[in-house]
Amino acid sequence: MSTVTDPRTPVAAPAAKSPRRPHLSGMTWLVWRQHRAAYWTLVGLTLACLAGVAWQRSQLTDYLAKYGWPHLKGDEWVQGFTAYSGHLSQAGLALTCVPVLLAVFVGAPLLAPDLENGTAKLVAAQSVSRVRWIGTKLVITGVLLVAGTALISAAYTWWWAPVKSQAGWTEATYFNTTGPVAVALTLFLVSLGVLVGMLARRTLTAMVVTFFLSIAVEVVWSMSRLSLGSEVNATTHHAAGLPGQSPTLPTGAYEIDSNYITGSGKLMGWSTCAHEASEKAVEVCLRKADVVGWSTKYLPISQLSSMQWLGAGILFGLTAVVVAVVVVRGRRRLV
Known part of the structure; x- marks a missing residue:
């Protein structure tokens, strides 16, 4: 037994598929x-x-x-x-x-x-x-x-x-x-x-x-x-016994250590002559130690x-x- 469809009957359009949203699975x-x-x-x-x-x-x-x-x-x-x-x-x-x-x-x-x-x-x-x-x-x-x-x-x-x-x-x-x-x-x-x-x-x-x-x-x-960085050394040299000012470091530099430097290149702690009672005695102490400047180690911000x-x-x-x-x-x- 066959079923005859009236040609005048409107045919329903197929339902549009909704876009599939991304989801976890x-x-x-x-x-x-x-x-x-x-x-x-x-x-x-x-x-x-x-x-x-x-x-x-x-x-x-x-x-x-x-x-x-x-x-x-x-x-x-x-x-x-x-x-x-x-x-x-x-x-x-x-x-x-x-x-x-x-x-x-x-x-x-x-x-x-x-x-x-x-x-x-x-x-x-x-x-x-x-x-x-x-x-x-x-x-x-x-x-x-x-x-x-x-x-x-x-x-x-x-x-x-x-x-x-x-x-x-x-x-x-x-x-x-x-x-x-x-x-x-x-x-x-x-x-x-x-x-x-x-x-x-x-x-x-x-x-x-x-x-x-x-x-x-x-x-x-x-x-x-x-220790991940490479230390940079800056030095200054003056007359014997007159260490003068320490080196001027770049902007943002991190100072690691600063020491006196002698004429022979030997490093001495900055407190070497700090025990002396007067400035004159400090100067004499520095001359005896042959201090000629400063040596400063630092890390540049670069x-x-x-x-x-x-x-x-x-x-x-x-x-x-x-x-x-x-x-x-x-x-x-x-x-």
Whole structure:
């Protein structure tokens, strides 16, 4: 029995397909769903930091504009810069704590809870490989950390740039929060936190151990970062026994050490004749020591970029080693 369709009956047009929106699926969706609270917190804090830095920089540039910024002349602007430098250093100090906090609250809990409550055993029993599961967690977390840290670091560098010659660029407040060091140090500490969580297999234990380990890394880094640069030596020469003025260093230079220099080129500490009771006695002491000038070692601010990239390269390399250990151990002994 056939059905005859009346040619006069209008035929309904096929429904237009709605454009498919991009969405997460599979393992990516699972990882995002599991850690969505931490991930959204990272996004929110990043946006809040960017807004705060933008507002603070506008305040700084409004102040500097009174003295002809971006072409500042003289040092008059330095007199009233104290309040703005306080905000800048306080923000930088807060940012130096961010890598440690991320290592404790993002890195350590990335795998430790799954190992503690048995979720890792369930994952190991599925068709998805353990390496893919760990890799997805590391990649998503790493992308968010790199994007957020890089944006905040770039914004803080933008805020600091107009006055970096007057701020202590060798201090952790600025050296660790500008350029590539901020990203590299964050990734290294977070990867350490992931490894500690994998080994400890207890969330709270992993967070505590990661905190103290991160502090230790920060201390070692602060003690070694100046060695990333190449010292420059400046000398002055005067008559015997008259050291005169120490060398004039370039703007923004960081002075490492300053010593008397003798006619034979020997260096003597600046306190060599400080024990003498009078200026005449000091002059006699200096003549006996054959002091003829000063020798000053310093780091020029022009080395900042090269020092940061060298340090970041070392940290990136260490991060790659830690991540490799996490992946290999996760493949062999996850549960």
